[in-house]
Amino acid sequence: MAEEGRRSLYPPIEPYNTGTLVVSDIHTxxxxxxxxxxxxxxxxxxxxxxxxxxxxxxxxxxxxxxxxVLFDQRGAGKSTPLACLVDNTTWTLVEDVEKIRNxxxxxxxxxxxxxxxxxxxLAYAETxxxxxxxxxxxxxxxxxxxxxxxxxxxxxxxxxxxxWDGFIKPIPEAERGDLMxxxxxxxxxxxxxxxxxxxxxxxxxxxxxxxLFVSEDNLRxxxxxxxxxxxxxxxxxxxVHGGFFKEDGELLKSAILLKDIPGTIVQGRYDVVCPATxxxxxxxxxxHFDFSIVADAGHSCSELxxxxxxxxxxxxxxxx
Numbered sequence: 623m624a625e626e627g628r629r630s631l632y633p634p635i636e637p638y639n640t641g642t643l644v645v646s647d648i649h650t651x652x653x654x655x656x657x658x659x660x661x662x663x664x665x666x667x668x669x670x671x672x673x674x675x676x677x678x679x680x681x682x683x684x685x686x687x688x689x690x691v692l693f694d695q696r697g698a699g700k701s702t703p704l705a706c707l708v709d710n711t712t713w714t715l716v717e718d719v720e721k722i723r724n725x726x727x728x729x730x731x732x733x734x735x736x737x738x739x740x741x742x743x744l745a746y747a748e749t750x751x752x753x754x755x756x757x758x759x760x761x762x763x764x765x766x767x768x769x770x771x772x773x774x775x776x777x778x779x780x781x782x783x784x785x786w787d788g789f790i791k792p793i794p795e796a797e798r799g800d801l802m803x804x805x806x807x808x809x810x811x812x813x814x815x816x817x818x819x820x821x822x823x824x825x826x827x828x829x830x831x832x833x834l835f836v837s838e839d840n841l842r843x844x845x846x847x848x849x850x851x852x853x854x855x856x857x858x859x860x861x862v863h864g865g866f867f868k869e870d871g872e873l874l875k876s877a878i879l880l881k882d883i884p885g886t887i888v889q890g891r892y893d894v895v896c897p898a899t900x901x902x903x904x905x906x907x908x909x910h911f912d913f914s915i916v917a918d919a920g921h922s923c924s925e926l927x928x929x930x931x932x933x934x935x936x937x938x939x940x941x942x
Contacts, residue, residue, distance in 0.1 A: 628926055628927065628929070628930040629929065629930045629933040629934055629937075630926075630929060630930075630933070631678065631681035631682065631929055631933065632681045632682070632683065632684060632685060632933070633681065634677060634678075634680070634681060635656050635657065635680050635681070635685050636656070637654035637655055637656050637680075638655060638656065638657075638659060639654065639655040639659075640652070640653070640654045640655075641653055641654075643693075643721065643722060643725050645696075645714075645717075645718050645721055646709055646714070648703070648706060648708055648709055649696045649697075649701065649702070649703075649706065649709065649710075649718075650701060650702050651693050651694060651695070651696070651701045651718060651722070652693060652694045652699060652700035652701050653691065653692065653693035653694075653722055653726075654675075654691075654692050654693070655689060655690065655691055655692075655726070656680045656685065656690040656692070657680075657683060657684075657685035657686070657687075657688045657689055657690040658685060658686055658687065658688060658689055659689055660689070661685075661686070661687050661688045661689040661690075661940075662687060662688050662689065662731075662732065662755075662939075662940055662942065663688075663689045663691060663726075663728045663730070663731035663732070664683055664688050664689070664690055664691065664731055664732040664733075664734055664936070664939075665691045665692075665693075665719065665722070665723070665731050665732070665733055665734065666679050666680075666682075666690065666691065666692045666734050666735070666739070667695075667719070667733065667734065667735035667739040667742045667743050667746070668692075668694070668695065668698070668699075668735075668738075668739055669735075669736060669737035669738045669739045670695070670698060670737075670738045670852075670853055670856060670857055671695060671698070671715070671738045671742075671856045671857060671860050672695070672697060672698045672705070672852045672853040672854070672855065672856030672857055673698060673737075673738070673853055674694050674695075674698040674699025674700075674849070674852070675692045675693065675694055675699055678924065679692055680692065682734065682923075682929075682932050682933055682936055683734075683936045683940075684936070684937060684940055687940040688936070688940060689728075691722065691726065691728075691731070693718075693722055695715055695718070695742075696709070696710045696714065696715060696718065696856075697710055697852055697855075697856050698852050698853075698856065699852075704848060704851070704852055705851045705852040705855045705856065707810070707855060707856065707859045710856065710859065711860075711863075711866040712741070712742065712745050712860070712865050712866045712867065713745075713866060715742055715745075716742070716745050716746045716749050716750075719733075719742070719746045719750075720746070720750055720753065723753060729753075730752070730753055730754065730755045731753070731754070731755060732754075732755050732756045732757075732758065732936070732939050732942070733746060733747060733754050733756070733757050733758070734757075734758040734932075734936065735758075735759060735760075736759065736760030736761045736888075736923050737760070737761045737763050737895065737896055737921065738763060738857075738860075739760075740759040740760060740761060740762050740763055740896075741763050741764060741765055741865070741873065743757055743759055744757075744759070744764065744873045744877065744880075745873060747879075747880055747883060748873065748876045748877070748879045748880065751879060751880065751882070751883060754883050755883075755884075755939065755942050756883060756884045756885055756886075756939040756942060757880070757883060757884075757885035757886070757911075758885070758886050758888075758932060758935045758936060758939065759885065759886065759887050759888070759904075760887075760888045760889070760923055760928060760932060761888075761889065761890065761893055761895065761896045761901075761921050761923070762887060762889060762896060762900045762901035762904050763895075763896040763900065764871065764873040764874055764900055764904075765860070765861070765864070765865035765867065765873070766870050766871050766874075766900075767864065767870050769896065769897075769900060770802065770861050772897060773831075773894070773895055773896075774801055774802050774861070775800075775801055775802070777894075778831060778894045778895070781831075781894050782830060782831050782894070785826070785827060785830035785831060786827070788823060788826060788827065788830075789801075789823055789824070789826070789827035791823060792808070792816070792819050792820045792823045793805065793808075793820075802858060802861050802862050803862055805820055805824055805854070805858050806858040806859065806861075806862045808820040809821060809824070809851075809854055809855045809858050810855065810859075817851070818847060818850070818851065820854065821847070821850040821851045821853070821854040821855065822844055822845070822847075822850050822854075824850075824853070824854035824857070824858065825843070825844035825849065825850040825853050825854050826841060826844040828853075828895060829841050829843055829844045831894050831895055831920075831921070832895055832920060832921045832922045833920045833921070833922045833924075833925060834890070834892050834918065834919055834920040834925060837922070840922070874900075874903055874904060874907060877904060877907045877908055878907060878908075880908055881908065881910070884910070884911070884939070884942075885908065885910075885911040885912070886911060886912040886913075886914075886931075886932075886935035886938075886939075887901050887904060887905055887908075887911050887912065887913045887914070888914050888916065888928055888931045888932055888935070889901035889902075889913075889914070889915050889916065890915075890916050890919030890920045890921055890922075890925065890927075890928060891915050891916060891917050891918075891919065892919065892920045893919070893920050893921040894920065894921065895920075895921040896921060898915060901913075901915075912935065914931050916928050916931065
């Protein structure tokens with residue numbers, strides 16, 4: 623146990639199967655399967671967008687009970703081409719999730735996602751409710767304009783002014799009235815040196831603010847050029863385009879479609895990346911979902927109280 627009374631992650635495991643799936647003329651996705659090939663299927667939807675999967679994501683599930691499916695979304699991780707923005711939208715990713723389900727011969731599965739992964743989980747479940755057994759969501763993010771402005775323009779900067787100075791540094795003062803648009807211009811521009819400077823600064827800002835206590839391991843992720851460029855380019859692409867939703871707040875407005883699906887919401891009280899107000903709004907729309915606020919956690923899925931509740935949730939849904 624990580625702490626008395628709290629559940630910890632299951633032990634590290636390796637995939638029993640890996641593969642790639644061509645999902646368009648441009649994009650090929652990397653996927654892996656872990657745990658029990660005959661187990662209850664669960665799919666892990668990673669954050670970002672553009673964050674990619676990491677080995678620890680396999681460990682939120684009992685490997686004896688679950689067939690654990692993980693994949694890198696378009697442009698992320700081992701999927702190719704890296705950091706590609708063409709045909710990369712919320713709705714192409716929703717279709718990719720369904721393509722992977724069909725490719726693997728799965729009828730229904732539990733959907734597990736945090737941060738941007740919660741966004742994609744909601745979009746997928748609202749589009750394909752018949753494919754979803756249950757939802758396990760953490761750090762709720764619905765990509766409303768006010769959520770984006772809080773983190774990338776005026777809000778989180780009041781709590782992390784030191785890290786904020788590093789975030790705004792690459793952007794000329796005259797362009798700081800709309801930081802997301804300014805970043806997007808540089809991240810999609812032709813100046814490769816400026817592009818990497820911006821990618822590192824953008825990624826460092828989120829890594830610096832994701833935990834209740836700043837994690838040096840998190841900060842080091844932003845030093846990896848492949849991670850930084852895919853993370854920053856894809857995130858900014860989605861954010862300046864409003865997530866490619868038809869209207870602001872679309873996911874919350876359509877959440878009633880999930881009234882017959884069981885679910886769990888886990889939210890860090892001190893999450894400054896995706897503040898608790900959005901989780902609370904979703905909870906009020908879906909009061910049948912289990913809802914917990916972790917008193918000693920920020921945004922990250924790796925904080926002890928958050929791990930505890932996520933593992934308890936996946937244990938519960940392993941019996942579905």
